[in-house]
Amino acid sequence: MSSYVLDNLEKYHCFTCDKEFILSEYQRENATEEIICPYCHSKNVEDYVFMDDEDGLNDLGCMGISHYTDPxxxxxxxxxxWGVIEEMRKKKGGNKALK
Incomplete structure (x- = not known):
């Protein structure tokens, strides 16, 4: 697949719960809603590290986030x-989180 790209990464800090999370630049640019903390859902977040080289991924504590540019x-x-995982869950009786 030719459209696979490794994304630039952004590390965020939540000032409400004092936790951190990582998003890709692609996720941020294509977000349809305001970015919130995945832990406490606060909007009081700010990015403070931007990484655009593979050597620095370990500094963020992440092996990488990627996407395909071709839908x-x-x-x-x-x-x-994930399609295979969903099918397996359906065969085992389903998963309420997926319904």
């Missing part, structure tokens, strides 16, 4: 991983 390739990748 068809993105869906094919999703279907091979």
């Amino acid at each position: 068809k390739e993105e869906f094919e990748c999703w279907a091979r991983t």
Whole structure:
């Protein structure tokens, strides 16, 4: 698949719960809602580290976030991983979180 790219990463700090999380630049640029803390859901967050080289990924505590620029390739990748997992869960009686 030719459209696979490793994203630039941004590390955020939540000033409400004092935890940190990482998003890709692509996720931030394509977010349809305001970025909030995934732990406490506070809007009191700020990015403070931007990483655009592979050597620095360990400094962020992350091996990397990536995406496909071609939506068809993105869906094919999703279907091979999460699509299979969803089918397995359905066969075992389902998962309320997915419904």
